[in-house]
Amino acid sequence: MADIRLDHVGKTYAGGFEAVRDLSLTVPDGCFCVLVGPSGCGKSTLLRMVAGLETITTGTVSLNAQVVNHLEPAQRDIAMVFQNYALYPHMRVYDNMAYGLRNRGVPEAEIASRVAHAAQILDLEDLLTRKPRALSGGQRQRVAMGRAIVRKPQVFLFDEPLSNLDAKLRVHMRVEIRKLQKALGVTSLYVTHDQTEAMTMADLLVVMNKGVIEQIGAPMEIYRTPMSVFVATFIGSPPMNILEATSLGDGVVSIEGHRLLIDQALSLPAGHKVKIGIRPEHLSVQADGFTIHVELVESLGAHQIIHATWGQQKLAMQVETDRVPAQSGQALVVGCAPQHLHVFDAQTGQRLLRDNAS
C-alpha cells in the first residue's frame, strides 16, 4: 500500500510539445483517483509517467515517499491494466497471469496459489487453460485485472480499461473494478475520458485540460461547484448550459433581455460580461420564469431532455417524463433556483467567487 505524490511534474516531447505542465497531485493511500479529460489533455501521459513507460522531463514522482523517477517500470511495484488488455496472445490465461511473477523469481507453488486466488476472485477458474483469443472482451478484461492482482502491487494503474467493451458490460465492469479495489485497498490511478465513469468510480476526481489540472475534488463537490466553464461543461450529463450574460450590478444579470437574480454577495460591476451556468436538471417549469422555445424532445425513459432556444442561445433541460408535456415548437416558461446558478467570468472562464469566500 502506498500513496502517490506528483511534484511539479512536467513532460515535454522531443518535438517541443508540452503534454503535461507543472502538475502536482497527491493520491492518499487506498484512494481510487480518476483522471478525466478530453483526448490530448495529458492524462495518459501522466499515467505513463507514473508507470515508468514515459520519461519525466521535470519534477518528481514518488511512491510511498520514495522518488521513482529513475526506476524501471518493473522496479516500481506497480501493475497496469491497458486499454486493449495487452495479453500475451500465445500464452494461456494462467501463464499470462504467472509471467510477471516468474520473471521476479517467485516460486512456482506460490505462483499457483496466487493465480488460483485471483482466478477465484475474478471468476476465471474455468478459463485458465484457454488462450486469450478464445475469450470474450469481458473475460480478457478480467484476465488483465488478474495479471495486475497476482502481483500484489503497491499501486494499480488503469489506462481507459473499459473503452473497448460494449455499453452494458462497461457498466458491469465499472462496478466490479470498484468493488475489487475497495476489497484489496490498493491505491489506484484510473484514466478515462468518460465523465460517467469518472463520476461513479472516483474517490478523488482530477479534471485535466491541456496538460494542467483544472480541478481536484470529490466527484459531487466538483459537480456542485465547478471552478471553470471547462469543468462545468465536462462533468455532468447532459452538459451544463452556459449562457452569455451581462451584469446589471447588485447581483442581477441580464440574459437575452431577461433580468435574472444571482448571488448578491458577488460584487459584479454593471456591464461586466459573465457566463451563467445552469444544469439541465435544475431547470423546471415555473410561473415566473423566462420563455424558451422547444426544438426537440429526447425521451430516455425516466427522463426527457428538452432541447430549446432562449433568444439566440441554446439550452437543454432535463425533466421527469410526463412532468412537462413538451412538443417541438412549443413555448415553455421555465426557471431555476438562484442557488443552482453558476457564475463564471466571460473572459477567463473561471468561477466568480464571493468576496468573503475567496
Added chain:
Amino acid sequence: MVEHRHWSMHVLPHLILGLGVLLVVFPVYLAFVGATLDPATIANGQMGVVPGNRFIENMSRVLLAGAGGSTREPVLHMLWNSFVMAMVIAIGKIVISILSAYAVVYFRFPLRKTAFWVIFMTLMLPVEVRIYPTYKIVADLGMLDTVAGLCIPLIASATGTLLFRQFFMTIPDELIEASQMDGAGPVRFFIDTVLPLSLTSIAALFVIQFIYGWNQYLWPLLITSKDSMQTIVIGIKKMIVTQDALTEWQLAMATAVLAMLPPVLVVVVMQKLFVRGLVETEK
C-alpha cells in the same frame, strides 16, 4: 452469392484449373518417365508417356555410384551438399534478419533509420549483380570450396529483415509495455514474446529461403570446383554436358526427380504452419 448458376459456371472453373495443373504436372511426369527408361530407348528418341521398368536401377545407380558426364560424384552426396547449403542459408538468414529487424524496430540508436535504409538498399544488389566483388572477397578470404564461402554471401540480403520488420510493427506497443511491467528486459521480451509470435513468419521465411538456397546455380558454379562440394543443381548440369559420350538422359532425369523432392517435402511439411499463420491473424 448467386444461388442458381448455369451448369457451365461449375464446369468452367474446373476446366481452367485442370489445364493449369496439366501444364505444371506434365513436364514433371515426363521427367519421371525418363527416369524409368533404359538408355537405348531414350537415346533413340523413342520416349513415350508410358513408364519403363528401369526406375529402381537408374535410381540406385545415380544415388550411390554417380552418373556419367563430367561428374562422377554420387547424387546422394550432392543431395547432402545441397541440403547443407539450403539449411545454412535458410537458418542463417532467419537468425540474422530477425535480430536486425528487432534492433531496427525496438531500439532507439543513432542512425537507426540510416541502418534500415542501408539494409533496404541491398535489395537492389542481389548476388548476380555484385558477383565479381563478392567472388573476389570470398576468394581472398580463402573460402573457395567451403560451405562458408558457399552460404555466407547468399545469407546477406534484406528480404528477411523487411518481412520481420513489417511483422514486428503489427505487434502492439502495449505488449512491450506490459512485458516491461512484468519485468521482462529486451532479451526476455524477444525470447518469451517476439519469437513465439513470429513462429509463422519464421516458417514462411524458412520455406522461401530453403527453396532459394536449394535452387542456387550461378554462385555454387563459381565457388565450387571440387566434386565433393558439388550441389545437385550443378550436378544435373554436369551430367548433361558430356565430352564424347552420349548424354545419359535417363540418369539426368532420375537426378532431376530426386532434386525436386526436398523442396516439395519442405513445402508439404511447413504448409500447416503457413495456413495457421494465415488464419490466426489476431495478435
